[in-house]
Amino acid sequence: MIKYDAAIGPFAHNANSSTRIMYTVILTLLPACIFGFFQFGLNSVVLMLATCLAAVVAEWLCLMAMKKNPIACMDGSALLTGILLTMSLPPTFPVMLGVFGAVFAIALGKHIYGGLGQNLFNPAMLARVMLLVCFPVEMTLWADPTPIDLSHNLVSVPDAWFHFDGVTSATALSTERTEPIVFIDLLLGKQSGSFGETNALFILLGGLYLLYRRIIHWAIPTSFMLGLGAPALVAHFISPESYLPFWVQWTSGGAMLGAFYIATDLVTSPTSVRGQMLYGLGCGFLVWLIRTFGSYPEGVAFAVLMMNAASPLIDYYMRPNVFGRHPAVEKSS
Template sequence: MNTVLSSPHAIGARSVGNVMGLVLIALVPATLAGFWRFGWPSVYLWLVTILACVATEVLCVRLRGLSAGKAVFDGSAVLTGWLLAMSLPPWAPWWIGVVGGVFAVAITKHLFGGLGQNLFNPAMAARVMLLISFPVEMTQWLLPTPDALPGALDALAITFGAGAPDAMSSASLLGHIKAEATKGVLLDQSLPGHYSATAFGMGERQGSLGETSALLLLAGGIFLVIKGVIGLRIPLAFLAGVVVPAAIASAVAPDHYLGPVAHLLSGGVMLAAFFIATDYVTSASTPLGQWIFGLGCGLLTWIIRTWGAYPEGIAFAIMLMNATAPLIDQYTRPRIFGRKRDGRSLNPAETVKARAR
């Protein structure tokens, strides 16, 4: 009996486990910074989310008659859980991580055939599902207070009990601006006291576990580029897709549109540009296609942030572009010498012209 396998999405000497390991290493600095800022509840949520993803992975591969050990040690389930945890409110209840982890692995990944065959990024699909299904739990943001965090035992009551106290929850910058804009309040009135480029760059702001420290995420992304795990096309295109329209809109109407630096430092732009949009499986693979894919992710992020119903649009933007990635690859694949882009052979006269070009 023949076994049908999907073609590789990346060709090279590195194994899947090696690539996943390097990505996890790149995430460590920003993750540790998040633990320090948000305390033990964020550690517990991170652990629960990863364990949920790994347990679901083992169950799914066993049901499919595959090797559970190989599936676990390739690191893909750990990375999915890690990225999902990085995109959650740090004091969210434990069941948010479990529901999200099960959905990410069982529905988004294995329902499509498993590793290398999923259409959507599992972590982003799970985040969208959680945001739509549990909007209250998914929008409880905390201002980092390292000096006033609960101890390990008290944190258990937060993660596995009643959750974060309402008095400690507040809106993120993007949520605050959108809420004020619906009241007709302009940026020059709503922004002061809620935004500082220096503070946001260092992670001193409300947000999910992994999106607070933009500089550490940037450092991790540069590490991946140096190691050759990711290229620069998608990250640069993603950042340009956010920065260019934000700069134009802010220059035209500064009282209505947030500036490009604030967009880069708020939300999960850095996390998405270097760690999520660059996913081998769900992104475009041709050189031109990667530029288009990244630009689309960034532009849609800015559009949803500016005019959408949700303050943050990254997960929606990436999923929309995931759906278009096969079509982008189809129309941007390099032409083979002697053949047209659709694969048909050139006649001799056309071959001479192609060689002359």
């Protein structure tokens, strides 16, 4: 009797393509983006449009320089990079610096390695780290949300909504914060922070939809949250006055965005489930270490880039068995 266990290999294909995947991910990010526009005003809209346009134009120029089909700039990958980069920036970030970051992400974070599918690091996070190192003041100015008032059957747009600056304040992760932290405020985005990181609920719902569509695998988001939440839970239990609780770590900063949209990048993450579990645990634990003991209040970008570098090594030691490695014919007793 011949027994085949065809668990590995591209034996069947669905209708997904890289372009369809990219635009599906973009659509799931739209609620968080629209909420960010509503919260932070005109500059966030201009910043998003300029950064995304710069990313697509840089993609087109790189494809032309590499003598590839320039129409590939519309495959959604550059647009997604621009969106993720903008979502990781403060809402009052200078527009020209956002454009510079987008060009850096596409040219030096993606095409220097050969283009789509060959980059070692997540381009958006590579650009974010570059901007943080080069422009630390602009990258750490968090504006207070100034949403449109829809109460009492009136639409009241605050003056700050039209300004390109804002009133800065400490984030939930900042050691300078004095106000009490309320879970529902973090979940619904009533906090200072980066443009797209403030509404954890919308990002979580988008991530769950990607899991439902099987565009991402459960292993990385689950292990990411475990790697971030477990040490936070233990540390807070030992010294609650010194360490933030796990629910603050999960719902503040870029944790949700990192777990569902950045760490799950199909190109820069491991391929096996075991490898993805180790990769996600490493990302989450490094985020907690950087937030707790590092100089920066947010560590998602640094953690993801470090684990991106380790991803080929994880794949090497945790690659799945090749079909045919074990005897296919059962020996009769």
